[in-house]
Amino acid sequence: MLTLKENFYRLLHPKIVFLLTSVGSDGKHNVMSCAWATPASEEPPKIIVCVSKEHYTAELILQTKEFAINIPTKEMVKAIxxxxxxxxxxxxxxxEANLTKTKASKISAPLIKECIGFIECKVTEVIDVGECYAFVADVVESMVDERYFKKSVWIDNTIPMHLGGKKIVYFVS
Ligand SMILES: Cc1cc2nc3c(=O)[nH]c(=O)nc-3n(C[C@H](O)[C@H](O)[C@H](O)COP(=O)(O)O)c2cc1C
Incomplete structure (x- = not known):
């Protein structure tokens, strides 16, 4: 058996990569690529997203306690x-990434028009987990483009997955 020291987390990849949108208290919007997220509860609907403390996104989420998950298509790898x-x-x-902002329905962070799945979230708890904050959040809205999501499953070869590191993205096929 191989002992993994630093990159133990790769055993939990591939993970869906999404675009995390946020808004600051001054109304400024931001977007970053993100893969470290998990559903945390169905009832009530909750999610956890882990963001490096150094990222601008973390600063904005701490200010307004809101964010949105926007699921891109494989055509959007350059933007990712x-x-x-x-x-x-x-x-x-x-x-820079040619992304079009649209209004979310329940939060003031924007959504991205080119994406095909959306989860709007309001943060209820911030956990300090070393280099990251774990943002525990209520899911206040979730929507999907049903052309890509049949019987509650993503259709093949639609959404990018992240193998870990910053460069490796591939697709379910
Ligand atoms: C595919 C991919 C997945 C990423 N996943 C995460 C993640 O889960 N958490 C995180 O903190 N950074 C993640 N990053 C890094 C951030 O997206 C990156 O550092 C970004 O520049 C931060 O932007 P900001 O300073 O505007 O918030 C990921 C990057 C890529 C390319």
Whole structure:
């Protein structure tokens, strides 16, 4: 058996990669690529997302306690890379990645029009877990484009998955 030291978490990949949108108390929007998330409860509906304390996204979520998960298609890999390698502190990633903002229904963080699944969340608890904050949140709305999601399952070869690290993205086939 091989002992894993630093990258133990890769045993839990591939994971769906999504675009995490947020808003600051000054109304500024941001988007980052994210894979470390899990459903945490069905009743009440809860989710946990882990974000590095250093990321601009963490700063914004701490301010407004809101975020949205936007699930991209495989055609959006370039946007995923831009949103996962640059900081909203330095650039407007919506512009750089050609992403169109739309209004969410229950939160003020934006949604991304090009995406095909959405979960709107309100943070109820922030847990300090070392390099990351774990944002525990209520799911206040969730929607999907039913062309890509049949009988509660993503259809094959639609959504990108993340193997771990910053470069490896592949698709369910
Ligand atoms: C595929 C992919 C998945 C990522 N997953 C996470 C994650 O789960 N948590 C995290 O904190 N950063 C993750 N990152 C890194 C952030 O997206 C990246 O550092 C980003 O530039 C932070 O942006 P911000 O400063 O605008 O918030 C991921 C990057 C990529 C490319």
């Amino acid at each position: 890379w831009i949103c996962g390698s640059k900081s909203g502190r330095d650039v407007d990633k919506f512009k």
